[in-house]
Amino acid sequence: MPLFDYSLLLTGKYHDMLVAGLLLSLQLLAASLVLALPIAMVVALLRLSPLAPLRWLGFAYVETIRNIPLLAHMLFWYFGAPELLPEGIKQWLYAGHIEAYSAIIALSLYTAAFMAEDIRSGIRAIPTVQFEAGRALGFGFLGTMRRVVLPQALRVTVPPLISQTLSLWKNTSIATVIGVAELMYQAGQVESATFRSFESFAFASAAYLTVSLAITGLATWYHHRFPVRTI
Amino acid sequence: MLEIISDYWVYFLIGQYPNGPLGGLVLTLLLASCGLVLALPLGIVLGLARVSPWRWLRWPVTGFVFVVRGLPLLMVIFWAYFFLPSVTGVKTDQFTTMLIALVVFDAAYLAEIVRAGIQGLPRGQMETARALGLDYGRAMRLVVLPQALRSMLPSLVNQFVSTIKETSLGYIIGLAEVSFIATQINTQVFTKPAQIYLILGLTYFILCFGLSRFAYWLERRLARRGMSVANPASAPKVSA
16 A cells, blocks of 8 residues: 555545535635625624614624634534424425535624624724715715725725635635535545545645635735725 | 523533543633643744744744645644554544644744734834844844733733634544533433524633633723833833
8 A cells, every 4th residue: 555645536436525525615615705795794884883783783793703613603503593493494404405504604604703893994994084085076975985985995805804715715614513515524534434544634635725825825916916005 | 591501511511520531611721721821832933933034944934834824723633633643653632632733723823923923013122132232032032022922912812712712623523622512412402402502602602702802901901001012112121
């Protein structure tokens, strides 16, 4: 038996399993990101709202979610939450991919809490005089937002959002706990089927690292393309 | 919900101890504390290497930090779980495995906190110390690092919060920390998963929210007393 067997990773059943896992991980990333961004936007606006009860709601959301580990979120959405639903919906859920849905819910809610804080601080970083100056120049509310405030706010907001995406990518691995057949899960399956721990974990590590470095590269590119301007 | 708490609170807090291994919330806290205490010196060493003027030291450590920060903690745990027994020759228990994974993982993150702390100081601090005749090592140890570490205090408390949250991943290698115990209770009670996991979430929340508020308070207190790096004029006197 060779020390490191590449053939296992290049072709055959185990190769297919690992690649399927990687694809599912990427799907989890995409689905959670698409759901998390609008939630984060709403929560950020809640936190900036002039009404105190809405601000409190936003604060409660962010703090509750951030101070509980993602694993506990996953366990709750997979084991706990479906039990609270009516029997019919429960049956329908259990017939489908309930573990994947639970993972996506947990991941999006968790990521949204962190992203909301980034969006909030991005908008807050723009002095209100910028808005006032835009209005004074004769732009309407939307025109001012689109031409003056948002271009500046986005420059500040996007880099932290990219680093949250990196965290989200690494967090998808926790879905393995509730049995989602993503990359980490498949690596474990291949390991127990073949006893080639080194090869399967090396594949998974290389895959995680490649995507992570790609995301980091994106952040660096953005930083060069749109450097933060001092106001 | 109250019924579950009154039936299982001892199990939830300490697991099977003293009739078996220690577990539950106490194990979570023990693991997080040991992890952070052991990771801190390693993180400082790595952080110093990241800002060191010597390339042969800076580059490998930078590579290490990038690799560990690019991997999920779960991957690091899997590597530790698989590598430790084959390297040491003895089957390491879950606690040791988890502790080592946490120390490696946290040290890489702490290294970045230390680096940011050092680079956040005005360059003049290092230059003045060198001009006073201290060599690089002493200037770092006596002038730069004490200030950088003080400004890092709130980040350290936040890192402790992260570490508490990270210990939950011990669940996957069967470590009897609080999430694992909650799942055990769930299999015994069987009918009330939502309540049990709500209790688990609430427990983490109380702990972590309290600590992160403490970090916030600490940050404001350090800023008010003029001890943050933002105000180098009031930096403590150094006896060289």
